[in-house]
Amino acid sequence: xxxxxxxxSPKLSTSGARAEAALDVAFGDQPPKAVRRRAxxxxxxxxxxxxxxxxxxxxxVGPWLAPHGANALVSFExxxxxxxEYPLGTDFLGRDILSxxxxxxxxxxxxxxxxxxxxCLFGVVLGLVAAAxxxxxxxxxxxxxxxxxxxxxxxxxxxxxxxxxxSVPLLLVMAAFAYMxxxxxIARAVAVNVMTMxxxxxxxxxxxxxxxxxxxxxxxxxxxxxxxxxGLRFVYVVLLLSAxxxxxxxxxxxDADWGSLVRENIQGLGEGAPAVxxxxxxxxxxxxxxxxxxxxxxxxxxxxxxx
Amino acid sequence: xxxxxxxxxxxxxxxxxxxxxxxxxxxxxxxxxxxxxxAQEQLGQEATPEAVAALRAKLGLDLPVYMRYLxxxxxxxxxxxxxxxxxxxxxxxxxxxxxxxxxxxxxxxxLIAVPLALSxxxxxxxYRGSIFDRYTNMLAVFLVSVPEFLIAxxxxxxxxxxxxxxxxxxxSVEVDSxxxxxxxxxxxxLTLCCVLVxxxxxxxxxxxxxQLSSPYVEMAVLKGARPMRVVLRHALPNAxxxxxxxxxxxxxxxxxxxxxxxxxxxxxxxxTLMVNAVVTRDMPLVQACVMLFSLGFLLLVLIAxxxxxxxxxxxxx
Numbered sequence: 001x002x003x004x005x006x007x008x009s010p011k012l013s014t015s016g017a018r019a020e021a022a023l024d025v026a027f028g029d030q031p032p033k034a035v036r037r038r039a040x041x042x043x044x045x046x047x048x049x050x051x052x053x054x055x056x057x058x059x060x061v062g063p064w065l066a067p068h069g070a071n072a073l074v075s076f077e078x079x080x081x082x083x084x085e086y087p088l089g090t091d092f093l094g095r096d097i098l099s100x101x102x103x104x105x106x107x108x109x110x111x112x113x114x115x116x117x118x119x120c121l122f123g124v125v126l127g128l129v130a131a132a133x134x135x136x137x138x139x140x141x142x143x144x145x146x147x148x149x150x151x152x153x154x155x156x157x158x159x160x161x162x163x164x165x166x167s168v169p170l171l172l173v174m175a176a177f178a179y180m181x182x183x184x185x186i187a188r189a190v191a192v193n194v195m196t197m198x199x200x201x202x203x204x205x206x207x208x209x210x211x212x213x214x215x216x217x218x219x220x221x222x223x224x225x226x227x228x229x230x231g232l233r234f235v236y237v238v239l240l241l242s243a244x245x246x247x248x249x250x251x252x253x254x255d256a257d258w259g260s261l262v263r264e265n266i267q268g269l270g271e272g273a274p275a276v277x278x279x280x281x282x283x284x285x286x287x288x289x290x291x292x293x294x295x296x297x298x299x300x301x302x303x304x305x306x307x
Numbered sequence: 308x309x310x311x312x313x314x315x316x317x318x319x320x321x322x323x324x325x326x327x328x329x330x331x332x333x334x335x336x337x338x339x340x341x342x343x344x345x346a347q348e349q350l351g352q353e354a355t356p357e358a359v360a361a362l363r364a365k366l367g368l369d370l371p372v373y374m375r376y377l378x379x380x381x382x383x384x385x386x387x388x389x390x391x392x393x394x395x396x397x398x399x400x401x402x403x404x405x406x407x408x409x410x411x412x413x414x415x416x417x418l419i420a421v422p423l424a425l426s427x428x429x430x431x432x433x434y435r436g437s438i439f440d441r442y443t444n445m446l447a448v449f450l451v452s453v454p455e456f457l458i459a460x461x462x463x464x465x466x467x468x469x470x471x472x473x474x475x476x477x478x479s480v481e482v483d484s485x486x487x488x489x490x491x492x493x494x495x496x497l498t499l500c501c502v503l504v505x506x507x508x509x510x511x512x513x514x515x516x517x518q519l520s521s522p523y524v525e526m527a528v529l530k531g532a533r534p535m536r537v538v539l540r541h542a543l544p545n546a547x548x549x550x551x552x553x554x555x556x557x558x559x560x561x562x563x564x565x566x567x568x569x570x571x572x573x574x575x576x577x578x579t580l581m582v583n584a585v586v587t588r589d590m591p592l593v594q595a596c597v598m599l600f601s602l603g604f605l606l607l608v609l610i611a612x613x614x615x616x617x618x619x620x621x622x623x624x
Binding site: 143147150151160161239242247248283284290 | 327600
């Protein structure tokens with residue numbers, strides 16, 4: 001298979017919208033084999049796994065581990081420093097930041113994860129349908145997805161919040177819709193390639209039904225690029241949701257995700273309070289961790305697809 | 308063959324217009340899905356049904372949906388996108404007062420980011436696998452993984468709070484001296500540049516490497532051309548299309564990035580206008596802003612497409 005056709009090639013081929021696809025290509029790239037340090041890759045990948053695994057666990061059990069309630073006023077000191085009693089300091093009302101961080105983990109990670117699953121699910125299924133049907137169905141789906149890509153993600157998020165008001169289900173649906181087109185483009189590009197392979201031709205000649213070809217023959221052969229894409233999309237969704245909360249248009253009080261924690265404690269910035277830095281650092285470690293995994297995973301995916 | 312360039316460009320324009328139409332349809336459907344009534348909301352619960360009906364007629368809300376869509380679309384095309392529900396000012400006046408500020412910010416960012424990113428991208432492609440390449444790669448992955456508001460807050464912490472060089476808020480965009488210019492634009496531009504340079508450099512690197520692995524470059528190396536010559540003379544002209552593409556797509560990031568950056572630094576641009584419109588649910592203004600941002604995106608992509616078409620010598624003969 002020609003490796004150039006795998007990611008939507010940024011040459012002359014397609015129409016306007018391949019922003020994320022091109023980005024993904026750029027970030028999936030790796031230095032050549034000869035200079036890659038053998039010992040270094042697995043460590044960064046394992047480190048990423050460790051960080052992401054830790055945060056996933058915290059998203060599940062964090063609220064139970066938290067020493068205080070999310071909204072419990074525990075200290076008279078606002079923007080308190082790091083101490084034994086309050087490991088990440090206190091916020092603008094004297095609440096324990098560690099507890100608020102742990103209570104916020106399910107919002108930041110859980111909502112983003114659910115939205116990414118939805119985005120990739122619909123993107124991949126639509127991509128498979130488009131690649132398998134071709135013709136006007138393919139054209140209609142592709143054109144609609146291109147139009148969705150033309151609305152920048154943050155702008156799409158803003159219009160959704162303006163139209164429907166902000167709530168957790170809305171944020172979930174909004175993020176899923178915002179990132180579906182990118183997932184669709186990748187899935188369709190890969191699926192079109194796989195569709196031309198001999199075993200698919202054989203299955204067609206056997207007279208297999210379309211769903212069988214799509215899900216049993218094609219889908220397993222595009223899992224790695226789809227999973228890599230899933231990771232990248234998760235990072236985008238976390239950043240988008242945090243940004244919305246930071247603007248005050250995301251998760252609404254009294255609930256708080258990590259973006260809202262940064263927003264509500266922004267006054268503490270002048271004192272360099274841990275209250276504002278801790279949630280920001282939490283977001284950064286999560287996204288960098290996912291990127292580290294993709295880096296080691298994506299390199300393998302790329303090699304496999306090229307061979 | 309010469310007629311193929313205009314034909315391709317016209318084709319791209321057509322696709323752009325079609326996409327914009329679908330965008331307008333999506334925007335309109337999203338903003339009119341909810342039964343929430345703008346007239347009722349504006350007048351409050353105590354308003355008499357007659358007053359509400361009168362305002363509905365005035366705003367055109369009593370027309371069927373497709374008529375409202377067509378008149379809204381017609382208004383957009385003729386430069387009359389409606390009246391703000393909040394302060395009654397024409398939406399185009401509101402946008403016209405803010406747009407130049409955002410364009411200035413974007414231009415300043417692009418002016419710094421594009422040359423920087425292209426140099427980094429081309430250099431790291433030339434010295435692929437070197438220490439320079441690996442560290443810029445790591446830095447780029449870090450910068451695109453970190454939320455913009457973290458970069459912005461850290462910038463404020465360092466330059467405004469600890470060092471006291473710059474003011475944290477851009478209070479006015481009227482500048483008299485170079486120092487003032489610097490104090491207004493330095494931090495917003497710096498924040499936008501961080502993510503932008505990282506993305507653009509990565510994509511440029513990928514585009515150049517794509518060219519460097521092609522047979523004609525191997526040929527040039529085999530005949531003994533110096534590495535500098537191979538990259539600048541052989542590979543780069545062929546990479547112009549993909550690089551233009553990378554630059555345009557990265558710049559389109561600005562369309563979303565300004566939302567956060569303008570809000571944090573309280574910069575009076577189009578994005579703060581839109582965020583405020585979202586908070587007050589000023590739909591005509593939100594709709595117009597979304598269309599404007601989408602138009603910006605499609606224009607960038609269109610320019611990149613046209614550069615790619617023009618830089619392809621196969622189409623020139």
